[in-house]
Amino acid sequence: MPVKMYSHAELCQYEILDLFVTQYISRSRNINIDFAILRKSDFKGSSKVALIRVELIYYKPQEVYDAMRTLAEPENSRTLMDGLVSLIYKYGDERIQARAMLCDIYHHALHHEFTKACDLLLMSHLQENVHHMDLGLCAFRAGLISEAHECLSELYPGGRVRELLAQGVARSCYHEKTPEQELLERSRLMPYHMHINLELLESVYLISAMVLEVPNMAANIHDTKRKIISKNFHRLLEISDKRTFNGPPENVRDHVMAVTRLLINGDFLKAFDNIASLDDKIKEEALRTYLITFSSSYESLSMDQLAKNFDLSLPRIHRIVTKSVMNGELHAGWDQPSGCIVFRNVEHSRVQALAFELTNKYLSLQRVMKELHKQGQAMIGWITIPLLQVACIKTCPILKGFRSFMRNVVNSDKITPMKTKMCGAKEVVINR
Structure with a gap:
């Protein structure tokens, strides 16, 4: 009996693999090979394969798609998405159509099409889901502060953002979970390359709340029954005001609270300084992440080129690189005459990675015993x-x-x- 192509694709896509092992990475490299052939005579099977392709494309920006596509793929990811979701809407069942609709909404929001993404969400009748997050980021990029705050305000009051976005397992000190429950929750987690930066999400939420709440506080300073736009933001501001001493801001929340106090006092110039320091922090973390991620692709890298790309001063770049080398995050050294970073490629082979994994498992077993x-x-x-x-x-x-x-x-x-x-x-x- 011949094996159906879409059944093989479903088996390959939904095969239970641990997201934290090397097999998942190897599986992700074969995406283009798995979907090179699509049977056009079986429309129901074609819609299932189309959904698998949609789930592999919808979260990728156009730049990432350009880097990975072959010559056989359309030049624009939106063109490919439109063709796939049209096939799914026409021939897929109700469950497949709902999943494709959510992926389509996310893709529109990722490409700055806030109005179209909102219209699709209202048409889908699937408003009770975490896809308000991508709409909030899209609205913030478009300058729609009120809409961004409205989309993100449902995530933060409960303090379970990581669990709601399927980027972590909920931990509770009041009750223990059975191994089956923990395994079920881990199976729902999103892979690392599809995670949302939680600090970025928090900064968007707090900044949008600050922009809306500070004028509201100033306009109703003597009104005890005034309408509070963001209760969570008010609680954080009260905690910050009750401190005896507020030191220099260290994280996103501290920066936003410091800017809020300055804006309340009308000192917008110092508020700009705090926002600039937040931008510099993002630049520093971007530089550190770039060096760690792509160190195996370079033999050497000029410090002047890094300063130009990341808009940072040379002493600051020298400090960031030196700190990463001392912490063991970056295997590199300085070539002082040329002002370049010389990388030492120490990427582990598959055998070494398996040996490390085996050692870690037996160390864990030893601790349990x-x-x-x-x-x-x-x-x-x-x-x-x-x-x-x-x-x-x-x-x-x-x-x-x-x-x-x-x-x-x-x-x-x-x-x-x-x-x-x-x-x-x-x-x-x-x-x-």
């Missing part, structure tokens, strides 16, 4: 030691110590033995 031993509940399975030997790690010093620790637990005479059963295997006598 120590905790269980402290509680008097340590358990050793009959298959643990053979697995260590099969994995060819008998010579690893860390694992040698781990095996000796396990033998000490088993041979301990201080506590009584207990019988246990593991996964239907035969019973083994161990010490608690």
Whole structure:
């Protein structure tokens, strides 16, 4: 029986892979190969494959699309998206159409089409979702401060922005989650390359709230029943005002609070200085990220070129690079006569990456066993030691110590033995 093309595409796309391992990166490199062929006779199957392609394109700006596309792809990502979503709207089922609609809204917002994205969101009747975030950023870029604040105000009052955007797992000290619940939540997480910068999102929200709230506070300074536009912003401002001493701003929130106090006093020149310092901070982090990300692509890089690209002074660039080298983030050195950064390529091979991953897993296992031993509940399975030997790690010093620790637990005479059963295997006598 011939295998349907869209079934193979769905299997490849939705195959359960851990987002934190090297297999996911290898899988992402084969995107263009997987969707090179599309069966035009099976329209329902074609709509499923089109949805997979939509989910791989909608979050990419035009610049990223230009860098990755082949000559067979359309020159504009919007053209490709229009063709794919039209196919889905015509032949796809209701669930596929809803997902394609959300991706289409995000793509319009990413390309500064705020009005069209809002119209599509209202037509979809899917307003109760986190896609207000991309509309808020789009409105802020267009200068629509009120609309940006309205879109982002639903995310921040609960303090669960990371979980709502599927960029982290919710942690609670009041109740513990079962392994099944934690695995289910981790399966819903977005991959790293699709994450939204939370500091950028917070800065957009706070700045839009500041622009709306400061004139409102000044206009109703004696009115105790005045309408509060942003309760979350007011709470942060009250916390900042109650401090005995406010030092120099260190993060996005501190900068916005400092600018708010200056704007309330009418000192807009110093407020501009604080905003400029925030811009410089963004430039510094952009430079550091660029060097760390693309260090393997360069042999050397001129400091004058970095100063021109990032609009930073030479002493500041020298300080940022030196700090990154000292912290071990950047494997490079200075060539003082030419004023260049010389990179040392130390990219790990796949075997080395797997070795590091194996070591980390057994270190985690060692910590768990120590905790269980402290509680008097340590358990050793009959298959643990053979697995260590099969994995060819008998010579690893860390694992040698781990095996000796396990033998000490088993041979301990201080506590009584207990019988246990593991996964239907035969019973083994161990010490608690």
